[in-house]
Amino acid sequence: MLSIGKLSAATGVKVPTIRYYEQIGLLPEAERSAGNQRLYGPKAQERLGFIRHARDLGFPLEAIRELLSLSDRPDIPCAAADQIAKRQLAAVHARISRLQALQAELxxxxxxxxxxxxxxxxxxxxxxxHQLCLHDDHGEAGQG
Amino acid sequence: MLSIGKLSAATGVKVPTIRYYEQIGLLPEAERSAGNQRLYGPKAQERLGFIRHARDLGFPLEAIRELLSLSDRPDIPCAAADQIAKRQLAAVHARISRLQALQAELxxxxxxxxxxxxxxxxxxxxxxxHQLCLHDDHGEAGQG
DNA sequence: CTAGGTCCTCTAGCGACTAGAGCTTCAAGG
DNA sequence: CCTTGAAGCTCTAGTCGCTAGAGGACCTAG
Structure with a gap:
């Protein structure tokens, strides 16, 4: 059983962030020691690793929540997970194009x-x- | 003299956003009509256009504030503005690389x-x- | 003169944390 | 056994750049 600090060190997720994830229900409420301190087993560590990794990939917490609820039921088809990943990929594509235009202009x-x-x-x-500028439209500013 | 709604339509910046910019001091306090409604002249429109454009390019409001204070004093050298743009460019470069790695993984x-x-x-x-993953380090997650 | 669109101020909320106050608990050293 | 200080606890508020809504005032076209 790990303390929150050890879990933090093991996963690279900061201590307040772990508590925050518990607060919003992304992690289940941790077991507590006699003195009311959080204790984590390997399952919690795995779950947090998953979250950390998905956050690194830019998934918003709501998508991660969905992914986690999916992975809790291993017998259903993975099309839903695929969809989430594809949505994320599209968002990343869009961000890259936008940033490249920006880079050119800078x-x-x-x-x-x-x-x-x-x-x-x-x-x-x-x-x-606006005349001197590459993007001269000013309608969309979509930034997923 | 334009009402806030007309200014919004003219620049593509939403009405509450214009008021927000005034509130944080990015725009000067607007003149008011007899009935206390905001009125804008061409100078305000120009300034807001500048802000809108810089926001589109991904400049944070603080950088824009700096840029504006620069452009308020046209007799000083533009090295400072240049610096800000270069800083932005570096940040954009970094964001693009990161997103491209991410894209590959997705x-x-x-x-x-x-x-x-x-x-x-x-x-x-x-x-x-983590074994199946391209980025196997988990130290930095820096995201500008 | 009335209807309804636009404007006003104010407060609260978003996502994803981060920082700080003020307290308790735990582990190591003497 | 006792002390010390790191690490834990809860709670609140702040970050950035807006956005939404309440509840009212004003303005303009018919």
């Missing part, structure tokens, strides 16, 4: 900076003027 | 999904098992 801004006065500076100029 | 998970039972499912399996 590079352009920096290259064009006259290194003179602010009034000549592209960094300020581009941001203040 | 694709691997999905491709390998056995389309069978949850118990065989890669999505669950990979998440529960």
């Amino acid at each position: 590079e352009r801004m920096i290259v064009q900076c006259a290194h003179g006065r602010i009034s000549d500076c592209r960094v300020i100029g581009v941001l203040g003027n | 694709e691997r998970m999905i491709v390998q999904c056995a389309h069978g039972r949850i118990s065989d499912c890669r999505v669950i399996g990979v998440l529960g098992n």
Whole structure:
């Protein structure tokens, strides 16, 4: 049985975060020692490892909750888990495209900076003027 | 003079967001009509356009605040603005690399999904098992 | 003059934590 | 056995960048 600190060290999840996960019901309520301190067995460690890993991959906690409830019933088809992963992949795709556009624009801004006065500076100029900008639409700002 | 609603329509920034920007001091306090409603001139519109644009590019509000304070003094050198843009670019680079690794892993998970039972499912399996995973370190999770 | 759309202020909520106050418990050393 | 200090506990509030809603005031078109 591990204390919360040892569990934290073992999984790389910070102590307050573990308590937070318990609070929102992502982890079951931990057993307690005589002195009311949390104790964790290997199952809890595994579950927390799963959560940690999924968070690393950018899954939101709600998706992880779903994934966990799925993995609690090993006899159902995995299409649902597949779907969740695909949704996550699509979100990641979108984020990458967006960031790449952004990167291009920042590079352009920096290259064009006259290194003179602010009034000549592209960094300020581009941001203040939609004409000088790569994305000139201003309808969608979707950021999953 | 535009009402807040017209300004919102003109810039694509939502009404409560405009009030929020005023509240945190990113926009100056607006003039008011006889009936206490906000009125905006072209300067405010320009400033809000700048903010909107910088937000689109992923600048945090604090960086925008800095940029704005820079552009309020057009006689100083633009090295500071340049620095901010470069800092942003570095952060964007890092985000992209991270997301690309993530994308690779998600694709691997999905491709390998056995389309069978949850118990065989890669999505669950990979998440529960560090051995099956590309990133096997678990120290940093830095996400800007 | 009325209807309803827009505006006002204020407060609370989102996700996913993080930080701090003020207390208790535990493990190691003397 | 006693002390010390690290680690644990609960609770609340803060972070970022908004967003939503309540409950009212105002403004404009018909």
